Amino acid sequence: MDRKVRLPLLGQPDPDVPKDVHFVGRYALGVDWADQHGSIYPFERLRRDCGCGGCATLEDVTRDMAWPAEVARVDRGVRVRWSDGHESLYAYPDLRALCRCAACTGGH
Numbered sequence: 792m793d794r795k796v797r798l799p800l801l802g803q804p805d806p807d808v809p810k811d812v813h814f815v816g817r818y819a820l821g822v823d824w825a826d827q828h829g830s831i832y833p834f835e836r837l838r839r840d841c842g843c844g845g846c847a848t849l850e851d852v853t854r855d856m857a858w859p860a861e862v863a864r865v866d867r868g869v870r871v872r873w874s875d876g877h878e879s880l881y882a883y884p885d886l887r888a889l890c891r892c893a894a895c896t897g898g899h
């Protein structure tokens with residue numbers, strides 16, 4: 792699977808734009824991509840994957856830090872406001888790259 796090569800084809804749905812963003816139980820965010828792939832992002836992992844740089848080095852992720860107060864689809868990405876007030880923005884291609892399922896991490 793060659794997901795790193797992206798050739799934009801006119802008229803093709805953009806595989807990086809999700810069809811659906813939803814909660815998975817009480818612990819994770821789920822994204823269904825246009826190419827049928829489904830990703831699940833546990834909140835704590837998602838918080839550490841925040842692009843600000845600071846969150847990745849957090850020693851401890853408390854319940855507030857890993858609980859989204861608001862999840863909004865914005866232009867080309869998903870914005871999460873956490874219960875501690877911090878905001879994270881995940882552009883769709885970045886979010887897709889964060890998927891750690893066996894298919895995406897090349898488990899074989």
Ligand SMILES: [Zn+2]
Pocket residue numbers: 841842843844845846877878879
């Ligand atoms: Zn952050």
Ligand SMILES: [Zn+2]
Pocket residue numbers: 828829830890891892893894895896
């Ligand atoms: Zn995946």
